[in-house]
Amino acid sequence: MENTLISRYLRLFEPLSTELKLELLAALSENIKAGWKKSRVDKQLLFNDLRGSWSDVSEDIEEDIYSTRTISDKEINLD
Numbered sequence: 001m002e003n004t005l006i007s008r009y010l011r012l013f014e015p016l017s018t019e020l021k022l023e024l025l026a027a028l029s030e031n032i033k034a035g036w037k038k039s040r041v042d043k044q045l046l047f048n049d050l051r052g053s054w055s056d057v058s059e060d061i062e063e064d065i066y067s068t069r070t071i072s073d074k075e076i077n078l079d
Helices: 002-013 018-039 043-050 061-068
Strands: none
Touching: none
């Protein structure tokens, strides 16, 4: 369906001059850029939201993580 839609638009644009096609391309590019900027994550806002996320975690978590690790004796062949 998307290919059909694209084909229809291309047929509409074929008779246009190169200058009009370039203007159309520029307008589409600006439209995409505007949408892209809106969807970017504000890193400072994200940082503020995540700050303190680990505050309710026990101080012993590091020890818990290390104690649950296992060591494998499997040989890995990298050839």
